[in-house]
Amino acid sequence: MRTIRQILLTEYIGAIVIAVLIADSISSLCMTVAEQISYRVYFAEHNFPRDGHRLSITYSILTTVTRIALYLISAYLLARWLYPAKAKSSVVGDGPEQDQRTGEQK
Secondary structure, three states: OHHHHHHHHHOOHHHHHHHHHHHHHHHHHHHHHHHHHHHHHHHHHHOOOOOOOOOOHHHHHHHHHHHHHHHHHHHHHHHHHHOOOOOOOOOOOOOOOEOOOOOOEO
């Protein structure tokens, strides 16, 4: 597992995968919006019967929201695994102190 993480970090593959997951979630959202708009425009102009031509809007939106959530959760978990947050030091005397007014080190 450590070697996979090291390869993903050094070759920038991990950052590329995270970017692709985020781009896929945005693409999924845009495609669903365009699908809904084009469907409404097409059937509003031609006055065709709407039954039986497509899946319900609820199903379409739920699948899109699920897809977006899975992409973003995967990207977040991968980013947290590859780039862990640096722990802040809570001990006061760790480093040189700075004067608040002048910014100089004591």
